[in-house]
Amino acid sequence: MKERLKAIWKLEDGFDLMDITNGYYLVNLDMGKDQDKAINGRVDKTLVWVWFMSLGVVFYEESVLLTLASAIGGPIKVDLHMLNMARGCFAQVCVEIDLNVPVVGHFYLNGEWYNVEYKGLHMLCASCD
Structure with missing residues (x-):
């Protein structure tokens, strides 16, 4: 880091x-x-934990999650606790995002929409909710 x-x-x-x-x-x-x-100075990029909510455990694989995260920004790492199924309600990935670009709020995968939540992003960006 x-x-x-x-x-x-x-x-x-x-x-x-x-x-x-x-x-x-x-x-x-x-x-x-x-x-x-x-x-x-102005910070244009930051690291943030991204939560993929209600994602089926079938997608709880590091390569799949990093691919999903690449649609949001630059994937950094997957939460290892999540990979061990210690947290079953969401998948968590650290992503580098550009604060000059609107954040992705949801994504479409295999016929379903999934929400994306950003842990703590509202503390950095007044226009991000």
Whole structure:
């Protein structure tokens, strides 16, 4: 994740990343120039957990879920708990999305529509619900 953030934010120097629970991270940037970029710059892409709701367990395979996620953005990884069937009501995939493009709200698969939910996206984007 640290390397992805460095590439997305186009940082010139190092930084520390600390998990502070509930899906939040604290970023400590080493260089003042990078701090200005982060505070005043615009973030066009972000990583977000995408939930495919009510998807049948027959589709709970990593390659299938990554293919579905590619219709939303750049797939990063599948939640391993979900693959082990620990969570049966949704499939969860981490996806890099472009915040300048409207998010995908649903998709059509094998004759049925499935809803897509974005975990925590409303905290980053005022126009995303």
